[in-house]
Amino acid sequence: MSLAHALLTSLLEQASSGYDLARRFDKSIGHFWQATHQQIYRELGRMEKAGWIRSEPDPEAGRTRKRTYAVLPAGRNELMRWAAEAAPLADLRDEFLVRLRADAVVGPLDMVPELARRRALHADKLRAYRAIEARDFAPEAEPTRKRRIHHLILKAGIQYEQGWIAWYDEALEVLGEEGAAAPAASTLSVTPGAPEAR
Amino acid sequence: MSLAHALLTSLLEQASSGYDLARRFDKSIGHFWQATHQQIYRELGRMEKAGWIRSEPDPEAGRTRKRTYAVLPAGRNELMRWAAEAAPLADLRDEFLVRLRADAVVGPLDMVPELARRRALHADKLRAYRAIEARDFAPEAEPTRKRRIHHLILKAGIQYEQGWIAWYDEALEVLGEEGAAAPAASTLSVTPGAPEAR
DNA sequence: CTCGACAATGCAACGCGTTGCATAGTTGGC
DNA sequence: GCCAACTATGCAACGCGTTGCATTGTCGAG
Numbered sequence: 001m002s003l004a005h006a007l008l009t010s011l012l013e014q015a016s017s018g019y020d021l022a023r024r025f026d027k028s029i030g031h032f033w034q035a036t037h038q039q040i041y042r043e044l045g046r047m048e049k050a051g052w053i054r055s056e057p058d059p060e061a062g063r064t065r066k067r068t069y070a071v072l073p074a075g076r077n078e079l080m081r082w083a084a085e086a087a088p089l090a091d092l093r094d095e096f097l098v099r100l101r102a103d104a105v106v107g108p109l110d111m112v113p114e115l116a117r118r119r120a121l122h123a124d125k126l127r128a129y130r131a132i133e134a135r136d137f138a139p140e141a142e143p144t145r146k147r148r149i150h151h152l153i154l155k156a157g158i159q160y161e162q163g164w165i166a167w168y169d170e171a172l173e174v175l176g177e178e179g180a181a182a183p184a185a186s187t188l189s190v191t192p193g194a195p196e197a198r
Numbered sequence: 199m200s201l202a203h204a205l206l207t208s209l210l211e212q213a214s215s216g217y218d219l220a221r222r223f224d225k226s227i228g229h230f231w232q233a234t235h236q237q238i239y240r241e242l243g244r245m246e247k248a249g250w251i252r253s254e255p256d257p258e259a260g261r262t263r264k265r266t267y268a269v270l271p272a273g274r275n276e277l278m279r280w281a282a283e284a285a286p287l288a289d290l291r292d293e294f295l296v297r298l299r300a301d302a303v304v305g306p307l308d309m310v311p312e313l314a315r316r317r318a319l320h321a322d323k324l325r326a327y328r329a330i331e332a333r334d335f336a337p338e339a340e341p342t343r344k345r346r347i348h349h350l351i352l353k354a355g356i357q358y359e360q361g362w363i364a365w366y367d368e369a370l371e372v373l374g375e376e377g378a379a380a381p382a383a384s385t386l387s388v389t390p391g392a393p394e395a396r
Numbered sequence: 397c398t399c400g401a402c403a404a405t406g407c408a409a410c411g412c413g414t415t416g417c418a419t420a421g422t423t424g425g426c
Numbered sequence: 427g428c429c430a431a432c433t434a435t436g437c438a439a440c441g442c443g444t445t446g447c448a449t450t451g452t453c454g455a456g
Contacts, residue, residue, distance in 0.1 A: 002293045003412080009300045019434050032295040039413070041436055064421050065435055076304060083300040084307050087293040089319055092358045094288040095200045097230040097351050102207045102281040104347040106274060109282050121287055149302040152369050153295050160290045163361035171350050201442080217404050237443070239406055262451055263405055 001082070003043050006033050008052065008071055008079040015070040017058060018044055031129070031157045044069060052078055112176050119168035126161040129154060199280070201241050204231050206250065206269055206277040213268040215256060216242055229327070229355045242267060250276055298369075310374050317366035324359040327352060 010016065010024055021044075022037040024030075035043075047053045052075030058066040071079075096118065103109045137151045208214065208222055219242075220235040222228075233241075245251045250273030256264040269277075294316065301307045335349045 001411095002296050005300060006296045009296065009303055012303045017434075018436090022434090029299075030289075032290050032292055034289055034291060034413090036414070037434090038415085038436075038438095041434095042412095045436090061434090062421080064433070065419095066421095066433080067435090079300050080304045080307070083297045083304060085297075086312055086315070087297055089316060090290075090292040090294070091228075091232055092230050092288075092355055093232060094230055094354070095285040096288070097354055098200055098204045098207065099281045099283075099285055100347055101227075101351055102203060102277050104344045105207055105210045106278045106281060108343065109278070114284055117284070118287060145306065146302045148372055149298055152365075152372055153299055155368065156292070156295055156365055157290055159361045159365050163357045167350075167354055167357050170353065174346050174350060199441095215404075216406090220404095232443090234444070235404090236406075236408095236445085239404095240442095243406090259404090260451085262403070264403080265405090 002033065003035050003039060004047055004052075005079055005082050006035070007040065007043055007047065008075050011053060011069055011071045012076065012079070015068050017066050017068055019066070021069075032153060047075065051075075112172065115168055115172050115175065119165060119172065122161050122164045122168065126158065126165065129158050129161065133158070200231065201233050201237060202245055202250075203277055203280050204233070205238065205241055205245065206273050209251060209267055209269045210274065210277070213266050215264050215266055217264070219267075230351060245273065249273075310370065313366055313370050313373065317363060317370065320359050320362045320366065324356065324363065327356045327359065331356070 006025075006029060007021060010021055010029060016024070018037070018041050022035075022040050025033070025035045025040065044053065044055070048055060048069075051072060053069050053071050055067040055069045058064075058068045061067070096114075100111065103111055133151070133154055137147065137154070141147070143151075204223075204227060205219060208219055208227060214222070216235070216239050220233075220238050223231070223233045223238065242251065242253070246253060246267075249270060251267050251269050253265040253267045256262075256266045259265070294312075298309065301309055331349070331352055335345065335352070339345070341349075
């Protein structure tokens with residue numbers, strides 16, 4: 001049921017078309033919750049039927065089918081009710097770790113290129129988040145509650161990416177040296193990275 | 199398709215019954231991949247039909263229905279094939295962040311107890327991981343490749359929990375002070391936590 | 397012996413996520 | 427005018443995860 005509530009949240013921030021919502025899920029909300037346009041339209045249909053939202057043709061739509069959705073009082077009430085509930089922890093769930101563990105059984109497979117690729121992807125994301133932070137959360141700005149919360153959420157993404165980057169650095173250290181030689185324990189030189197230094 | 203491969207991996211590590219596999223998914227593998235016993239049995243059935251695994255009555259089962267599953271060569275080949283493929287990044291996806299963002303729109307709701315509860319749950323997990331690390335990865339042990347990989351995987355869980363604990367500390371700092379008074383910016387005293395110090 | 401808890405297995409229904417595919421309108425470059 | 431790319435929407439099939447429920451056997455305490 002979280003997608004419906006993510007959509008209610010987004011629509012309360014700004015009434016939008018389905019397409020704009022989908023784009024927002026590719027971007028800002030997509031940093032911590034993902035959904036495809038098929039899901040979004042499906043959910044919008046359900047929510048409209050439930051009386052939580054209402055749609056009308058976009059005034060600037062011309063002959064397109066563009067409609068704008070807005071939240072009704074019942075939708076707002078539902079969101080308030082839901083937001084006060086407890087949420088389950090988001091468990092760590094990463095297919096790559098399954099592959100890594102498979103490597104330990106059937107390997108050695110050469111995982112280093114994939115480790116490097118994934119580290120780079122995480123670094124890209126961190127860079128993007130940092131750019132957003134610089135743009136939207138300049139330190140001299142007066143923090144409103146809303147801005148503080150949004151910044152916290154962005155920081156969640158930042159810490160997530162940073163943690164993974166540090167882990168991939170260590171993994172590359174540990175698994176990357178295998179191709180060089182059969183390492184003796186004394187030449188392993190594992191420098192405990194950030195995960196252990198915390 | 200990752201569950202099948204997680205099961206292949208687990209069975210190659212140790213031939214097991216469905217029940218033992220389910221318990222392992224509640225514990226070690228469950229640190230980075232989760233599955234219910236219903237899923238596991240469903241998948242085991244498919245994999246046996248596909249010729250990847252074989253089951254036979256457990257020699258110590260007595261009159262119970264306990265069966266032991268083992269991987270066939272076709273299953274091992276499939277795992278090797280799959281493990282060498284690229285895996286998508288695990289996106290951050292956390293319902294609580296949706297709730298937090300909802301709070302910014304319809305709040306203030308009192309999120310502090312939930313923040314504290316979740317921080318405590320993460321701390322519990324970290325404690326458990328640290329105990330496992332001390333038990334299974336004592337520094338003086340000669341590291342084999344397998345042990346190094348397993349330790350890396352455990353460290354993934356550790357860094358994940360640590361990152362979240364630090365984030366919750368900051369969130370409690372930011373949102374916890376609201377109940378005290380209407381804070382002026384000069385008394386906000388946000389100490390940039392670990393996420394920014396990295 | 398009874399019963400609750402645990403071991404061991406498994407069917408089924410449903411919702412959500414994924415993927416494929418589709419239609420229709422607009423815009424701008426060639 | 428043509429066409430590719432984008433805007434805007436949406437149906438459908440399928441697999442996976444979740445949840446509920448079920449049966450059968452064992453064990454140990456009362």
